[in-house]
C-alpha cells in the first residue's frame with residue numbers, strides 16, 4: 379500500500395513538474411491562428427491586430443491563416459481536427475454558436491471539439507449600401523426593399539456568418555425576404571459593394587467604418603444600443619424604426635479539444651495583455667469596437683458565452699426553419 383501511495387505521489391510530482399516545464403517552454407515555435415473567413419474582412423482585421431500583440435508577449439510569431447467558406451464552418455473544422463498542441467488556434471465569432479443549429483451536418487461537435495482561450499471583442503453591426511443606392515434613410519430603405527424585393531441584393535459571408543445572421547434579422551423585422559449573395563467573407567463582399575455589384579450588406583463596424591467615413595459606401599444604421607463615437611451621424615436601428623434590432627458580434631479564441639490546461643492558461647494571459655496593448659485599443663476604437671474586459675478573456679467566460687449563445691439562437695433559427703446541409 380505504502381509503495382502504491384509513494385508511486386502515486388511521485389507520478390503527481392512528475393506531472394506537476396512536466397506541466398510547469400511545459401508552461402515555461404511553450405511556445406517554442408510559430409502559432410497559427412485560423413480565421414474562418416477571407417483575408418481583409420472584419421474577423422481577419424481583429425485577428426491580425428490581436429495576433430501581433432500576442433506575438434510580442436509570447437516571444438514567438440503568431441501568424442494568421444484564412445480558411446474561408448461555408449459561413450466559417452470549414453475553418454472551424456480544420457481546427458477541430460488539428461493536433462491539440464497549442465500551435466493551431468481558431469478565432470471565430472458568433473457564427474460558432476449559430477452554425478451549431480444552422481448546419482444539419484456539421485463536421486465537428488461544437489461543444490465537444492474545442493477548448494477555450496477567451497473572448498476578444500463584441501463588435502456592432504451596420505446596415506450599409508453601395509454609395510449610390512437610392513434610399514436616404516432606414517425608413518426609406520425599408521420601403522424601397524419592400525417595393526423591389528426581387529431585384530435588391532444583399533451580400534453575406536455564407537450561412538452562419540454574422541452578415542447572414544444580421545440579414546436574416548433584417549428580413550424578419552421587415553417581413554420581406556430578398557435575394558442574398560454569399561461570399562467567403564465580407565472582405566471580398568465589401569469590394570463588390572464599393573464597386574456597385576451588390577446593393578446591401580449588414581456587416582461589422584470593423585469592416586465598414588473606414589468605408590462609411592470615406593464615403594465609398596452609405597450607412598443606414600448601427601445595431602448597438604446607442605450611437606457610436608466613431609460614427610456619430612449614423613442612427614441606431616431602433617432610432618431608425620426597427621425596435622429591438624440590436625446585435626453584437628462577439629469573438630473568441632479556441633483551441634482543439636485536449637490542449638494542455640497550462641498552454642490554455644498561457645494563451646489566455648497573453649490574450650489579456652494583448653487586449654490592453656495601446657495599438658489594439660486605439661485601432662479597435664477607430665473601428666468602432668472595444669477589447670473584451672480581462673474577466674471575459676478567459677476560458678470559462680468563452681465557454682459560458684458559447685453555451686449560452688447556442689441555447690439563445692437555437693429556437694430563433696428553428697422558428698425561421700432555414701438550415702444548411
Ligand code: MLT
Nearest residue numbers: 419421539540541563564
Ligand atoms: C461575417 O459576416 O461573419 C464576417 O463579416 C465574416 C468575415 O470576417 O469576413
